[in-house]
Amino acid sequence: MHCVVTGGLGFIGSALVRRAVAGGATVTIVDNLLGGCGGRREHAPADTAGVDVVIGDARDRTVMGPAVEGADVVFSLAGKVSHIESMTDPLADLEHNVRAPLVTLEAVRSACPNATVVFASTRQVYGTPEFLPVTEAHPLRPVDVNGVHKVAAEHLHGVYAKAYGLRTVNVRLTNIYGPRQVIAHDRHGFIGWFVRLVLEDRPITVFGDGAQRRDFCFVNDAAEGLWRIGQAPFAAGEAYNLAGPAVASLAELAGRMCAVAGRGRVQMVPFPPEKQAIAVGDCVTAGDRLAALLGWRPTVGLDEGLAATLAYFQEHFHQYTTTGDDSPVR
Amino acid sequence: MHCVVTGGLGFIGSALVRRAVAGGATVTIVDNLLGGCGGRREHAPADTAGVDVVIGDARDRTVMGPAVEGADVVFSLAGKVSHIESMTDPLADLEHNVRAPLVTLEAVRSACPNATVVFASTRQVYGTPEFLPVTEAHPLRPVDVNGVHKVAAEHLHGVYAKAYGLRTVNVRLTNIYGPRQVIAHDRHGFIGWFVRLVLEDRPITVFGDGAQRRDFCFVNDAAEGLWRIGQAPFAAGEAYNLAGPAVASLAELAGRMCAVAGRGRVQMVPFPPEKQAIAVGDCVTAGDRLAALLGWRPTVGLDEGLAATLAYFQEHFHQYTTTGDDSPVR
Numbered sequence: 001m002h003c004v005v006t007g008g009l010g011f012i013g014s015a016l017v018r019r020a021v022a023g024g025a026t027v028t029i030v031d032n033l034l035g036g037c038g039g040r041r042e043h044a045p046a047d048t049a050g051v052d053v054v055i056g057d058a059r060d061r062t063v064m065g066p067a068v069e070g071a072d073v074v075f076s077l078a079g080k081v082s083h084i085e086s087m088t089d090p091l092a093d094l095e096h097n098v099r100a101p102l103v104t105l106e107a108v109r110s111a112c113p114n115a116t117v118v119f120a121s122t123r124q125v126y127g128t129p130e131f132l133p134v135t136e137a138h139p140l141r142p143v144d145v146n147g148v149h150k151v152a153a154e155h156l157h158g159v160y161a162k163a164y165g166l167r168t169v170n171v172r173l174t175n176i177y178g179p180r181q182v183i184a185h186d187r188h189g190f191i192g193w194f195v196r197l198v199l200e201d202r203p204i205t206v207f208g209d210g211a212q213r214r215d216f217c218f219v220n221d222a223a224e225g226l227w228r229i230g231q232a233p234f235a236a237g238e239a240y241n242l243a244g245p246a247v248a249s250l251a252e253l254a255g256r257m258c259a260v261a262g263r264g265r266v267q268m269v270p271f272p273p274e275k276q277a278i279a280v281g282d283c284v285t286a287g288d289r290l291a292a293l294l295g296w297r298p299t300v301g302l303d304e305g306l307a308a309t310l311a312y313f314q315e316h317f318h319q320y321t322t323t324g325d326d327s328p329v330r
Numbered sequence: 331m332h333c334v335v336t337g338g339l340g341f342i343g344s345a346l347v348r349r350a351v352a353g354g355a356t357v358t359i360v361d362n363l364l365g366g367c368g369g370r371r372e373h374a375p376a377d378t379a380g381v382d383v384v385i386g387d388a389r390d391r392t393v394m395g396p397a398v399e400g401a402d403v404v405f406s407l408a409g410k411v412s413h414i415e416s417m418t419d420p421l422a423d424l425e426h427n428v429r430a431p432l433v434t435l436e437a438v439r440s441a442c443p444n445a446t447v448v449f450a451s452t453r454q455v456y457g458t459p460e461f462l463p464v465t466e467a468h469p470l471r472p473v474d475v476n477g478v479h480k481v482a483a484e485h486l487h488g489v490y491a492k493a494y495g496l497r498t499v500n501v502r503l504t505n506i507y508g509p510r511q512v513i514a515h516d517r518h519g520f521i522g523w524f525v526r527l528v529l530e531d532r533p534i535t536v537f538g539d540g541a542q543r544r545d546f547c548f549v550n551d552a553a554e555g556l557w558r559i560g561q562a563p564f565a566a567g568e569a570y571n572l573a574g575p576a577v578a579s580l581a582e583l584a585g586r587m588c589a590v591a592g593r594g595r596v597q598m599v600p601f602p603p604e605k606q607a608i609a610v611g612d613c614v615t616a617g618d619r620l621a622a623l624l625g626w627r628p629t630v631g632l633d634e635g636l637a638a639t640l641a642y643f644q645e646h647f648h649q650y651t652t653t654g655d656d657s658p659v660r
Contacts (some may be wrong), residue, residue, distance in 0.1 A: 058399065087493065090432055090486075098482070100427065102420055139469070142485055143492060152428070152482035155472055156420075162473060163607040277493040 001025040003230070006058040006104060007078035011181040011188075012120065012173070014043035017051065023227060024207035026050040030067050030078065030317045032057040037080060037096070038182045042319075051213045055300045057102035064107035071112045073230040076104045082187040083240060083278055084303060086146035097149035098156075105160050105168070117157065117168040118230050121239065123285050125151045133215075133286035136172070136239050144278040154239060161237025170239035171229055174285050177305060178219030179312035181267055183320050183329045190250065191216070195313050196321060206270045210251025217244030218305035220226040221298035228294045243287030246302040253302070297324055331355040331467065333560070334401045336388040336430075336434060337408035339363060341511040341518075342450065342503070344373035345553035346405055347381065355558060356380040359398050362387040367410060367426070368512045372649075388430035394437035401442045403560040406434045407450045412517040413608055415420055416476035427479035428486075435490050435498070447487065447498040448560050451569065453615050455481045455502060463616035466502070466569050474608040484569060491567025500569035504615050507635060508549030509642035513650050520580065521546075524587055525643050526651060528594040537601045540581025543612045547574030548635035551628035558624045573617030576632040583632070590636045 003020045007013040008029030020027050031039045033055055044053050056063035058078040070073055079097045080086065086093035101119060108115055126134050127141035142148045157168040177191040186193035190206075197204045225242045232241065248256065251266060258264035271279065291297045313320060333350045337343040338359030350357050361369045379534055386393035388408040390545050409427045410416065416423035431449060438445055456464050457471035461545055472478045487498040487600065507521040516523035520536075527534045555572045564570065581596060587595035601609065621627045643650060 090436065091429065094424075094432060098424060099421065103425060106420065141488075143489060145486065145489055148482055148485040148489055149486060152478055155478040155481060156475065158471075158475060159475060159478055191660060 001072050002028070002070055003073045003075060004028045004030065005070050005075045005077060006030045006040065006100070007037070009039035009041065009043040009053070010077065011038045012176055012219060013075070013077045014180050014223055015178065015219045016077070016226050018045055019161055019223040019227045021045055021051060026134070028052045028054060028067055028071070030054045030056055030058055030063065032078070038188065043180055044153045045171065059095055059103055061107065063104055064103050065111060068104070068107045068111050068115070070089055071115045073118065074104065074108055074115045075118045075120070075226060075230065076101050078118070080146070081189070083144045083146045084187050084274065086144055086149070087274065090145040093145050093149055097146065098152050101153040102156055105156060107165070109160065109164055113164070113166060114327065115167070116230055118226055119153060119157050119164060119168065119170050120226070121145070121150050121154050121170045121172045123172050123174050123241070123283060125154065126283070128280045129283050132282060133243070133284045134241070135286045136241055136289055143280060148201035158237040167236050169229060169234045169236065171226060172239055172241045172285065173217070173222060174242065175214045175216050175218060176219050176222045178309050181229060183313060191253070195309060198257055198261045198310070199313060199317055201263060203265050203267040203270045204254040204257070205267050206250050206254050207269060207275060210254070211249050211270055213247060213249050213284055214286045216246045216248065216253065216302060216305070217242065217298050218300035221245070221300050225290065225294070225298060228296060232293050234293055240290040240293065241285040241287050242290055243285040243298070245298045245300065247284050248302065256302055257310070260303055261310050272308070331402050332358070332400055333403045333405060334358045334360065335407060336360045336400050337367070337369065338373065339369035339373040340407065341368045342549060342552055343405070343407045344510050345549045346407070348375055349382060349553040349557045351375055351608070358382045358384060358394045358397055358401070360384045360386055360388055360393065362408070369565065373487070373510055373562060383653050389425055389433055389434055390466070391437065393634055394433050395441060398434070398437045398441050398445070401445045403448065404434065404438055404444045404634055405448045405450070405556060405560065406431050408474070409450070411519070413454065413474045413476045414517050414604065416474055416479070417604065420475040422433050423475050423479055427476065427495070428482050428648055431463050431483040432486055435486060439490065439494055439496060442492070443496060444622055445497070446490065446560055447496060448556055449483060449487050449498065449500050451480050451500045451502045451558070453504050453571070453613055453627050455484065456613070458610045459613050462612060463464065463573070463614045464571070465616045466571055472595065473610060476533050479654040488567040497566050499559060499564045499566065501554060501556060502569055502571045502615065503547070504572065504574045505544045505546050506549050506552045507546060508639050511549070512644060519585070525639060528587055528591050529640070529647055530641060533595060533597040535597050535599045536580050536584050536588070536600060537605060540584070540598055541579050543577060543614055545574035545614045546576045546583065546632060546635070547572065547628050548630035548638070552574070553628050555620065555624070558626060562623055564612055569616040570620040570623065571617050572620055573615040573628070575628045575630065576630065577614050587636055587640070590633055591640050
């Protein structure tokens with residue numbers, strides 16, 4: 001089995017590469033290492049047997065064409081994950097979140113049309129939930145530019161499945177946390193930022209009343225799910241939620257993090273207006289359709305996952321707070 | 331009233347510019363005149379008083395920033411309309427159909443945030459209809475790349491309305507026909523191509539059994555609708571069908587065209603595979619929501635509209651078949 005992972009030096013990508021290697025696959029990583037996307041050269045596995053690292057951009061046809069040659073599964077993870085940056089620089093988000101997966105699809109169509117393409121989408125495609133938990137049948141009403149572009153990329157995977165018979169699948173990820181995530185700033189989501197605040201003994205600042213509920217998924221579970229989907233008999237062109245096993249409010253998550261860390265405190269602060277404008281309230285996703293497909297569900301609980309995350313960043317704190325990832329990508 | 335019309339030298343844009351001038355507005359046209367988009371310098375109104383023509387690209391921030399200064403209404407029409415070209419060159423379609431309206435939105439947000447933005451979308455956002463006639467509540471399941479990108483642009487207009495309070499509206503156009511449309515090839519839809527075939531005394535070739543039903547709208551009606559929407563109290567960020575007053579199958583349309591022209595014949599031919607892959611069968615849209623908003627509906631019947639179209643192209647035939655518009659846009 002040969003896999004390609006775009007964004008394979010990033011947070012989720014690097015966990016997926018490790019899972020693929022453990023599963024006996026050879027892997028080609030494509031990563032642009034652009035500041036702000038979360039990719040780091042040192043995220044490559046220590047044992048590089050069977051792992052080829054291409055430092056290149058998934059938006060570039062001349063990179064992706066050769067990179068996908070011979071692939072059995074292409075995991076399309078390269079992109080920008082910041083909702084707030086998608087509002088301040090929507091054109092960069094368009095480039096990274098629509099052009100990159102589109103170039104990847106075109107490369108697969110030319111070079112390896114029998115490969116499976118697993119696209120990393122997001123729960124943010126739903127926008128403000130109309131019902132909870134959110135199933136895949138929920139309408140797609142994105143409330144920020146990042147969500148709009150993820151919907152577009154999902155639809156492109158649907159078109160390529162229907163019009164060309166490509167074996168594509170969209171996986172809607174929820175709030176993922178774990179080692180190697182971005183903790184330098186709060187623009188990649190609140191969990192990494194909370195980790196940094198705790199480890200610096202600064203109060204965790206939660207917006208609003210902190211009652212917004214989310215489902216949380218440890219990164220190794222997310223990687224396991226993506227890996228399994230790559231080999232599953234999914235309905236081509238369709239979407240599946242990869243829901244987290246733990247549901248908590250943001251205030252509860254912050255409190256749990258302090259308890260696991262044995263330090264820290266939580267402080268409620270008003271929503272900044274630019275974040276309020278794209279806030280969706282409660283959002284908990286239902287993973288039953290994927291569980292039925294795979295015969296498997298994410299299992300890592302919040303205490304266990306947070307302990308592993310905090311331990312990793314205690315060891316590598318300065319690496320993640322003093323270099324890279326501090327400026328938005330263009 | 332000052333209007334900006336991107337794509338204002340194109341087919342629908344040039345009709346809209348005439349309607350705006352007749353309504354007493356001053357107009358800034360922005361058009362890139364790229365071959366294949368349908369824009370022609372001679373589509374500018376003969377009387378240029380109050381009309382400013384900017385030859386520039388709506389994808390370019392340095393063009394759009396100054397162009398929208400002082401606008402009351404921005405009609406965002408620039409784009410590529412070919413479904414088949416969107417499949418053969420999806421990256422060009424992305425640039426023209428997502429980047430261009432996004433740059434336009436950003437320009438409005440900076441320069442004239444109180445302006446109304448009217449975005450020209452398409453019935454193709456629905457994909458294969460699940461029920462007829464298709465209302466705005468129908469799910470968006472585009473079946474080709476052009477449809478995907480139009481959905482994305484609609485969603486961006488929704489986000490800019492909700493997050494920034496911009497006054498945006500998406501207008502889903504149906505099959506529009508009339509003077510100044512592209513007749514050089516069949517990649518901008520079948521009606522212009524049928525016109526050319528009739529006027530060259532070649533048989534009109536209809537794909538499949540020709541039973542696919544559509545609603546047809548004469549371009550002056552479409553322009554009237556867009557103009558009125560620009561001044562109406564629509565729900566910001568939402569979408570309205572601009573349906574045609576005439577419903578017919580493709581075979582019936584072809585027969586009607588021959589009858590009005592007093593010449594020609596119709597021939598059924600098998601679907602080419604690349605068109606079959608993105609065919610949607612019957613698609614008739616419901617315009618009741620827009621009619622309720624405007625207190626007005628398109629009224630030009632098929633015989634009247636086809637007669638005006640054929641008369642225009644009989645007079646200007648060589649201009650539209652011997653220059654420009656023969657090569658896909660990059």
